[in-house]
Amino acid sequence: MMGLIQSGLNSIALAAMIPLQPAAASTIADGVDKLYLILSGITAFFTILIFSIIFYFMIKYRRRSPDERAPETHTSMFLELAWTIIPSLICVVLFVWSSELYVRNSRPPNASTEIFVIGKQWMWHLQHPEGPREINELHVPVGVPVKLTMTSQDVIHDFYIPAFRVKKDVLPGRYSSIWFQPTETGTFHLFCAQYCGTNHSQMIGWIYVMTPTDYSAWLAGGEKTESMAQQGEQLFSQFGCGNCHGGGDTAQGPSLAGLYGKPQRMSNGQTAVVDETLIHQAILTPNSVQMPNYKAIMPTYQGQVDEEQMLQLIAYVKSLGSEERTSGK
Amino acid sequence: MSMAIADLHEAPADSSVNYLNATYGIRSWLLTKDHKRIGLLYLATTTLMFFVGGGAAVLMRLHLIEPQGALFEPETYNKLFSTHGIIMVFFFMVPSIPATLGNFLIPLMIGARDVAFPKLNLLSWYVFVTGCIFALYATLSGGVDTGWTFYPPYSSSFSHTHVVAVALGVFIAGFSSILTGLNFIVTIHKMRAPGMRWFRLPLFIWAMYATSLIFVLGTPVIAITLFLLGLERILHVGIFDPAVGGDPLLFQHLFWFYSHPAVYIMILPGMGVVSELITAFSRKKIFGYSFVAFSSLSIAVISFVVWGHHMFVTGQSVYAGLVFSALSFLVAIPSAVKVFNWTATLYKGSISYEAPMLYALGFVGLFTIGGLTGLFLAALATDVHLNGTYFIVAHFHYVMVGGAVMAYLGGMHFWWPKITGRLYPDYWARFAAFMIFVGFNLTFFPQFVLGYLGMPRRYAVYPAEFQVLNVMSSAGASILGVGYLIPLIYLTWSMRYGPPAGPNPWGAKGLEWTTSSPPPTENFKEIPIVTEDAYNYPTPEVPRV
Numbered sequence: 028m029m030g031l032i033q034s035g036l037n038s039i040a041l042a043a044m045i046p047l048q049p050a051a052a053s054t055i056a057d058g059v060d061k062l063y064l065i066l067s068g069i070t071a072f073f074t075i076l077i078f079s080i081i082f083y084f085m086i087k088y089r090r091r092s093p094d095e096r097a098p099e100t101h102t103s104m105f106l107e108l109a110w111t112i113i114p115s116l117i118c119v120v121l122f123v124w125s126s127e128l129y130v131r132n133s134r135p136p137n138a139s140t141e142i143f144v145i146g147k148q149w150m151w152h153l154q155h156p157e158g159p160r161e162i163n164e165l166h167v168p169v170g171v172p173v174k175l176t177m178t179s180q181d182v183i184h185d186f187y188i189p190a191f192r193v194k195k196d197v198l199p200g201r202y203s204s205i206w207f208q209p210t211e212t213g214t215f216h217l218f219c220a221q222y223c224g225t226n227h228s229q230m231i232g233w234i235y236v237m238t239p240t241d242y243s244a245w246l247a248g249g250e251k252t253e254s255m256a257q258q259g260e261q262l263f264s265q266f267g268c269g270n271c272h273g274g275g276d277t278a279q280g281p282s283l284a285g286l287y288g289k290p291q292r293m294s295n296g297q298t299a300v301v302d303e304t305l306i307h308q309a310i311l312t313p314n315s316v317q318m319p320n321y322k323a324i325m326p327t328y329q330g331q332v333d334e335e336q337m338l339q340l341i342a343y344v345k346s347l348g349s350e351e352r353t354s355g356k
Numbered sequence: 357m358s359m360a361i362a363d364l365h366e367a368p369a370d371s372s373v374n375y376l377n378a379t380y381g382i383r384s385w386l387l388t389k390d391h392k393r394i395g396l397l398y399l400a401t402t403t404l405m406f407f408v409g410g411g412a413a414v415l416m417r418l419h420l421i422e423p424q425g426a427l428f429e430p431e432t433y434n435k436l437f438s439t440h441g442i443i444m445v446f447f448f449m450v451p452s453i454p455a456t457l458g459n460f461l462i463p464l465m466i467g468a469r470d471v472a473f474p475k476l477n478l479l480s481w482y483v484f485v486t487g488c489i490f491a492l493y494a495t496l497s498g499g500v501d502t503g504w505t506f507y508p509p510y511s512s513s514f515s516h517t518h519v520v521a522v523a524l525g526v527f528i529a530g531f532s533s534i535l536t537g538l539n540f541i542v543t544i545h546k547m548r549a550p551g552m553r554w555f556r557l558p559l560f561i562w563a564m565y566a567t568s569l570i571f572v573l574g575t576p577v578i579a580i581t582l583f584l585l586g587l588e589r590i591l592h593v594g595i596f597d598p599a600v601g602g603d604p605l606l607f608q609h610l611f612w613f614y615s616h617p618a619v620y621i622m623i624l625p626g627m628g629v630v631s632e633l634i635t636a637f638s639r640k641k642i643f644g645y646s647f648v649a650f651s652s653l654s655i656a657v658i659s660f661v662v663w664g665h666h667m668f669v670t671g672q673s674v675y676a677g678l679v680f681s682a683l684s685f686l687v688a689i690p691s692a693v694k695v696f697n698w699t700a701t702l703y704k705g706s707i708s709y710e711a712p713m714l715y716a717l718g719f720v721g722l723f724t725i726g727g728l729t730g731l732f733l734a735a736l737a738t739d740v741h742l743n744g745t746y747f748i749v750a751h752f753h754y755v756m757v758g759g760a761v762m763a764y765l766g767g768m769h770f771w772w773p774k775i776t777g778r779l780y781p782d783y784w785a786r787f788a789a790f791m792i793f794v795g796f797n798l799t800f801f802p803q804f805v806l807g808y809l810g811m812p813r814r815y816a817v818y819p820a821e822f823q824v825l826n827v828m829s830s831a832g833a834s835i836l837g838v839g840y841l842i843p844l845i846y847l848t849w850s851m852r853y854g855p856p857a858g859p860n861p862w863g864a865k866g867l868e869w870t871t872s873s874p875p876p877t878e879n880f881k882e883i884p885i886v887t888e889d890a891y892n893y894p895t896p897e898v899p900r901v
Contacts, residue, residue, distance in 0.1 A: 046821075049809045063738050063808065070728040077699060077724050081717055084702035085709070088638070096896040097639045097706040107647050110696040111689060118685040118731070125735035126678050132737060133674055148514070182510040183604055185669065185744055189810025192741040196670045198605070199509060200598025203671040216819065220744035220812040222503050224510055225431050228815035312601075 052211040052236065053191035055132045060192075062125055069117065135206035139174035142167075143255065143338045146177065146184035146197040149226040151217065152335065156342065158252030163232030165217065167209060168242035174206040176303060180334045185221035188234055196221055202303035209236040259343025262336050266328065280325060281318055284347045294319040306341050374777065374874040389474035390877055395460035396775070397481050401488060402448050402456060403844075408492070409443035410840060412436045417799070417833035423820045430816035434501040435517065437814055441504030443495075446526045447488055449756060450618060453625035454571070455484070455536055457767050458564050460775060462540060464868035464875060465558050467549025467884045472542040480535035487529030494521035503814060505615075508596035508607050512588040520589055523582040530579045533621075537571025540564055549867070551886035555649075558866055558890045559642060562649040563628025566656035570617045570624075574660070578614035581607065605670055612663035620659040622756050624652055626719065626763030627694055633716035633766050634698050635891040636864035638705025642891055644697040651690035658687045668739045677736055684734035691727045695720060710862070711785030715766025718793045722758025726751060729804065747807025750800045758796055765792070765843065772847060773861045777874040778854030784846045792839035798832025865891055 051060055088097075142165070145152040153161045167173050177186055179199040187194040191207040219230035237245060253261075263269060271280035287306075290298050294317045299305055309316045310332055313325035332340065375392045385393060416436050419427040428436070459477065463470050471477050494500055500522045502511040511519050544565050548557075584595050585607065594601030635642050642648055664672060664680030672680075698720050707713070729751045732738045742748065773779055802825040807813075811822045818826070860869040871880050 046809065047805060059737055059741055062735060063732065063741075066732050066735065066738065069731070070725065073728055074721070074725055077695060078721055080699050081702065081720065084699070084705070085707060085717070088702060088705045088707050090639075090706045090708040095639075095706045096894050098704055099641065099895045100643065100700075100704055102644045102647075106696075106700065107644050107693070111693055114692045115689055118688060121731060121735055122682055122685050125737040126681060129677065129681075129736035129740070130674060132740070182514050183507060187744065187810070187812065189741070194669050194740050194743060198598075198671065200604075201671070216810065218810065218812045222434075222505075222507070222510070222814040224514060225434060225501070227434070228430060228812075228817045231819075 050190040050211075050213070050215060051192075052209055052213060052215060053188075053193070054208040054210055056190070056192045056210075058128050058132070062128060065124075066121070069121075135174045135204070136172045136208075139172040139206050140167075141174045141176060143342070144175050144177040144186060144197065145180055145334045145338065146186070146219070146223075146230075147180040147334075148182065148224050149219070149230040151186070151219075151230065151232050154255055154335070154338065155246070156255050157246060158254045158258070159246065159249045160252075163217070164235065165232070166235045166237060166242060166245050168239045169209050169212050169236050171239070172206055172208040174204055176202050176204045176338075178202050178303075178307075178334055178338070182223045183221050184219050184223050184230065187218045187220035188215055189218070190215040190234075194220055200304075200307070202307065209234075212236045212238055255339050255342035256346035257343075259336075259339035259341070259346075262332075262340055263343055266331070268340075271325070280321055283344050287345045287347070292319060293317060303341050306344055307337060310337065310340065373876060374872065375877045376777070376874050378877045387478075389470070389478055391459050391463050391471045391474065391477060392775075392875065392877075392879075394477050394481055395456050395458075398451060398455040398459060398484070401481075401485060402452050405443050405447040405488060406452075406840075407844075408495070409440050409448055410837065412440035412443070414833060414837050416440065417830040419816070420818070420826045421830050423818050423823050423826075425817045428816070431501065432499075433816035434503075434814070435499035438500050438503050439495050442500070442522060442526065443491060445504050445618070445622075446529055447491060449622040449760060450533060451484060451529075451536075452622075452764050453629060453760070453767065454540070454564060454567055454621070455481075455532075457629065457764075457771065458540060458567075458625065459536075461771065461868060462543055462561065462564060463547065464774075464871070464879055465561055465866060466544065466547060466552055467867045467880065467886065468543065468547035469878050469880070469883070471539050472547055473539050476535055477539055480532040480539070483535065484529050484532035487525045487527075487532065490521050490525030490528060494518035494525065497521075505611060506582070506585060506607075507611075508585060508588065508602070508604050509599065512585055513597045513599065520586050523586055527579050527582045527586075530575045533571045533575045537568035537575070540568040541572065544568075549884050549886055553886075555646065556886055556889050557649075558628075559631035559645070559648055559652075560625075560628035563624045563631070563652050566652040567621050567624045569656050570621050570659065574614045574617040574621075577610060578618075581610040581614070584610075605667070605672075608667055608670060609663065612666045613660070616663045616666065617656070617659040619752070619755065620655055622760045623723075624655060626723075626760040627652065629763045629767035629770075630698060630716045630719050632864075632866070633712050633770055634701050634720075635893070636770070636862050636866075637710065637713035637716070638702050638707045639863075639893040640701050640705045640891065641889070641893065642697065643700035643703070644693075645890070647693055648697050651693045654690045655687060658683065658690075662687055665734060665739070668736055669743050681734055681736050681739075685731070688727060688731060688734065691723075695724055695727070709786075710769075710782055711789050712766045712770035712862075714786055714789040714793075715762050715769065718789065719759055719762040719766060722754055722762060722793075722796065726754030726756075726759055729754065741810075742807055744812055745807035746803040746811050746813055749813050750803035750807060753800045753803075758800070762792070762796075765789070768847075769843075770862070770864075771868070772850070773857030774868055774873045774875070776851050776854070777857055777872075778850045779857045779861060780846050780850035780854055784842060788839055788842040788846075791835060791842070795832050795835030795837075795839050799829050799836050800832070802826075802828045802832075865893055 141156055143154045151163050153165050177197045179197045184197040186197055193205050193207050195203050195205040213236055215234045217232040217234050219227060272283050274282035286301050290300050292298050305316055311327060311329045314323055317323050375390055419425050419433055498518060500517045500519055502515050502519055544561060587593050588595045592600055596602040596604050596607040631642055631648060662684045664676055665684040668677050732742055769785055806822055806825045811818060857873045859872050867884055
């Protein structure tokens with residue numbers, strides 16, 4: 028019955044020219060699709076196997092007279108072991124395969140371009156490090172790895188590009204990241220895949236994958252803007268951060284140069300790596316990431332720094348880190 | 357089990373007095389301590405909730421016929437899917453088989469006169485009804501739009517709907533689950549008839565035992581989680597919302613710590629029912645009794661350590677992801693063992709195809725698909741793409757609707773003659789079973805494709821390229837809806853006009869078939885003494901060639 032229905036559905040689908048596969052436009056898409064295909068094959072095989080056996084038994088062993096009795100059959104240890112061990116082995120293979128792929132897919136290449144994303148009810152706000160901002164649209168060059176650093180201004184969202192097979196929740200109060208490397212130029216869907224309220228289904232957009240030349244032209248074509256780090260530097264002086272974090276012996280707070288990406292001892296005895304989330308915490312709830320040798324005198328900037336400015340400040344702190352490293356060489 | 361074959365068809369002499377007509381009047385029902393009547397009270401309540409939740413589903417599917425949404429504003433659509441999920445999960449699926457069939461059958465199957473704590477049993481129904489009233493009040497007075505998962509900070513700080521009333525409803529209904537679970541565990545331990553050893557118990561009892569364990573161990577966690585959510589929403593105590601110092605992922609951990617085992621609260625009783633049905637209609641002992649019994653228990657245990665597979669894309673660490681993925685694959689094994697054992701039970705059986713058997717076979721097929729598509733979601737690399745899409749929706753509907761609801765309907769048709777003492781028209785029952793099977797597949801199979809194509813769930817409007825598959829799904833839903841209405845009509849009809857069933861219309865084994873239909877209030881004139889294994893169907897003197 029099921030087999031018939033499935034083949035029926037398939038032929039209807041073909042007749043209506045429904046695509047059965049989404050566009051595959053990133054370096055990881057093929058690997059995911061291969062695994063999907065194998066899983067579909069396993070599903071089809073066992074479904075057809077079970078259905079065929081049931082149908083065969085249904086016909087062969089149908090009751091032929093009302094008082095017919097069935098002969099006793101004994102539980103076979105061999106069969107029980109076989110259908111415990113074989114599925115277990117299949118599961119082990121699938122686990123190893125999918126986990127290896129997942130670990131590989133989740134590691135961004137080192138030389139990724141970094142783009143910052145803020146999700147808010149119900150739009151995507153994106154900013155390139157060079158400065159240009161976009162709403163519900165993202166322009167990226169083909170063939171270049173792109174890393175997204177994402178946070179939410181309100182509820183949980185989820186950044187999902189089906190054609191790239193990437194998806195990650197975007198949470199308030201912390202930074203998550205994904206990366207992708209487009210393999211084809213074109214226009215692809217961007218969806219919010221975590222229910223976020225009334226207009227969740229309108230929190231969608233487009234990813235424009237362009238040739239490198241088109242992309243440079245696009246970058247140059249927009250309004251002239253300062254880079255994110257430059258914008259962050261302005262905020263840094265506007266909020267007076269440099270008074271304490273400017274470096275020098277009299278400074279009341281740690282110098283931020285070269286701090287990003289390094290482990291630091293906190294006054295509660297724990298060691299934490301200075302990353303986006305830690306900088307975010309340091310600005311909004313300074314006492315939670317107090318460093319030893321400094322007084323707990325930093326005020327909170329809660330309500331004064333919005334998520335966009337936060338990202339610019341983070342970009343600035345990160346740029347300090349890279350200068351330090353270059354000058355150290 | 358204890359009786360010889362001849363006894364099976366012999367009704368007790370004074371079968372005219374039974375639990376239904378022993379006393380009359382509304383008070384005699386609302387104050388009853390009889391597990392059978394309490395089962396029927398639950399049946400009425402959960403059936404009402406099923407059609408409320410089902411109504412919401414029909415409206416959703418109608419709305420989705422057009423990409424821009426045919427009927428509602430997104431706000432209304434969001435309330436519809438939230439209502440559908442909350443009502444169906446907490447107020448229909450969780451209590452459906454345990455509280456109706458479980459209540460009715462556990463004492464009958466183990467040879468007891470009632471459950472261990474009859475008053476507690478009645479109390480748990482009142483607690484459940486109180487929970488239902490809160491949920492229905494919230495729905496009618498404007499609804500709730502958080503989805504059944506209540507994720508904060510949306511639910512705690514942003515939604516303007518009746519979150520607290522609904523959460524309170526679920527919180528209260530949870531206590532009903534705990535009381536029922538406790539009652540069943542004690543009943544199964546202490547009230548078994550003489551000779552009813554653990555490994556002579558029908559597999560339905562094993563399944564109910566495993567379910568009760570989850571009730572007792574899991575439900576307190578969802579209760580406290582929703583309590584904390586209410587606390588944050590009303591008093592702004594920072595627990596889950598990072599803006600007030602909370603952690604939104606903490607909620608998800610706590611929520612799924614209950615809600616994943618809850619999936620097995622829904623499916624385990626169905627597996628128990630199917631074991632009864634397949635043996636009865638093929639007149640065979642179950643193949644691999646102890647394997648089926650222990651797979652129920654191992655599913656119940658493993659189900660508590662797989663919750664993280666709901667959170668692969670939340671930013672959970674890669675290592676946590678790997679561990680949860682491995683454990684999720686592990687839980688597939690006992691389910692597979694069950695499917696193979698049911699199939700093997702048919703071998704050399706004497707198989708007949710009354711309606712309950714059609715439901716049981718439908719269950720095996722659909723559960724197989726539901727279970728296998730779970731592998732796509734246990735596998736990390738594919739889950740990243742499929743999580744949050746219609747693939748998930750299709751997968752869990754295959755397990756819960758194609759699996760648990762099919763089993764529930766199969767069980768209801770199987771024991772209906774025992775419950776009411778009447779037969780229903782088998783022709784219509786088979787027709788409905790067929791319609792439900794076709795309607796179900798047409799509704800949910802296209803959703804697998806939609807999910808792989810990338811359509812996210814909980815979308816009130818969607819890109820036009822997904823329309824054809826959505827229309828197919830909606831067409832299926834209309835068939836499914838009618839399929840569910842037909843049994844409501846003929847089963848109600850049969851209560852008055854159906855021919856008398858006799859004690860054992862199917863020639864089935866099990867203590868419940870040794871007493872009259874409907875059974876007397878005390879279940880058995882004399883407590884039976886059990887001398888044989890479950891499903892000890894008579895075998896031919898001369899082996900069939």
